[in-house]
Amino acid sequence: MLRSMISLLSGGLFGTGLMLSGMTDTTKVQGWLDVLGAWDPTLAFVLGGALLPMAIAWRLTRDRSPLAGGHFPAPAASTPDKALIVGSMIFGVGWALAGLCPGPALASLSFGGWQGALFFAAMISGMWMAPRLRLVLDRGPAKA
Amino acid sequence: MGLAGGLMIGMAGAVYLLGAGRIMGASGIIGGLVDGSGRDTAADRLWFLGGLIATPAVLMVVFGLTPSTNASSAPAVLVLAGLLVGIGTRLANGCTSGHGVCGLSRLSPRGIISTALYISAGMAAMAILRHIWGVI
Numbered sequence: 001m002l003r004s005m006i007s008l009l010s011g012g013l014f015g016t017g018l019m020l021s022g023m024t025d026t027t028k029v030q031g032w033l034d035v036l037g038a039w040d041p042t043l044a045f046v047l048g049g050a051l052l053p054m055a056i057a058w059r060l061t062r063d064r065s066p067l068a069g070g071h072f073p074a075p076a077a078s079t080p081d082k083a084l085i086v087g088s089m090i091f092g093v094g095w096a097l098a099g100l101c102p103g104p105a106l107a108s109l110s111f112g113g114w115q116g117a118l119f120f121a122a123m124i125s126g127m128w129m130a131p132r133l134r135l136v137l138d139r140g141p142a143k144a
Numbered sequence: 145m146g147l148a149g150g151l152m153i154g155m156a157g158a159v160y161l162l163g164a165g166r167i168m169g170a171s172g173i174i175g176g177l178v179d180g181s182g183r184d185t186a187a188d189r190l191w192f193l194g195g196l197i198a199t200p201a202v203l204m205v206v207f208g209l210t211p212s213t214n215a216s217s218a219p220a221v222l223v224l225a226g227l228l229v230g231i232g233t234r235l236a237n238g239c240t241s242g243h244g245v246c247g248l249s250r251l252s253p254r255g256i257i258s259t260a261l262y263i264s265a266g267m268a269a270m271a272i273l274r275h276i277w278g279v280i
Contacts, residue, residue, distance in 0.1 A: 006163035007188045011195025013156035014168065014241070019200045019211060021149020027214045030280070033263075033270040042146040047244060049150020050157065054249035057158035066165030073167055076252035087235025088243070088258040092265025094228025096273060097221055097280060100213070101240045102233055103170035105226075106193060108213045110201035115215040119226040126230020127171070127178040134235055 003068040015107040021046040024108040026099025033096050083137050087130075157245050164188060169242020170196075171233035179234070221280065232262075 022028045022042055031040030061072045095101050100108075100119055108116050160168040166188070173189050176182020182189055203209060216222060233239040236258050238247065243262075247255015273280045 003164055003188050004191045006159060007191035008195040010156045010160040010163070010168060011192035011197075012199040013152055013159060013195075014170075014192075015196040015199040016203060017149045017152030017154075017156060019149070019203065019209075020152060021146050023149065024200070024211060025214055026216070030270065033266040034274060035267050036271050036275050045146035046150035046153065047240075047248075049147040050154035050245045051249045053151060053154035053158045054161075054245055057154075057161045058250045060162060064162075066161075067163045068165070070165045072161070072165050076247070076250055077254060080254055080257045083235045084237065084254055084258055085261060087232045087237070088261035089232070089265040090228050091232025091236060091239060092262035092267075093269040094225045094230075094232055095240075095262060096266040096269035097228065098216060098225030100215065100225065101170070101229060102174065103196070103239070103241050104213075105229075106170060106174065106196050107200050108211070109197050111204060111211050112213045112215065115217055115222055116213055118219060118222045119215065119229075122223045122226025123230040124174075124178055126227040126232075127175045127234050128230075129227075130175070130231050130234030131179050131181075133231060137235070 006068055014103065017050075018104050018107040021049075024104045024112075028099075029101075029104070030096065030099040083134055086137060153241075153245060154249075157241070157249075160192070161246070167242055167246045168192075169238050169246060171239040172237065172242050175230075175234045216280065236262075 018024050023046055028040055028042050031038060032043035066072060098119055102123065105120055105123060109120060157168040160166055173192055177186060177189055204211065238258060243255040243258040248259055
């Protein structure tokens, strides 16, 4: 029950913050990526603002347990692998193309129209395909 | 507004971390439901997604807001972008919230590398798509 309410509260704050900051507006996100055009610095303020409470939160995880029980995540994991590098670059291209990433795509579902719904359906399909693609990536190119 | 919204996003991540002991990453939370890897924590994930999707709708009604995503209306652009975002974030195990907000704030090497890469790739793609090819 406590875990459910914490998750609901967190999702609600996240959605409110995304909407308030303008990150559900694809023109603002694409404007941030458009360094050759009318560059929009908003995203830097959003990210900077978000890092502050999070950095404090990470500090507070020392010598404590989560409120709803269990354990905090293990220390920041290992070194980058091929999937991290390739995946991040693929994500960046898709992000530029539509100006949407997973958080804002979800937060804007109620007002994003058919365009938002279509992007969302394609994103879910991509997420479903990813584990299979990861196997290919880990195995390397097929040998003739 | 950017800074205020950003602080709220950071507070959302702080609540999720200190309360549930988990990293608030949008792609991971929904992706774990899509590929079944998060079956054990499905209830938490659904509550989070419920709050994330429903709260903007409630705010719209309560405050009479009319937000718009101003998204492209080209189906091919939306489908291709959605596929790339879905595949990319799951291969990388994170997106703007997981690697960006939560990763950078704990100075995670993977988070820093991923964020640098998707921002650079996004800026390069924007330069090509908008200023060279003129397609978006």
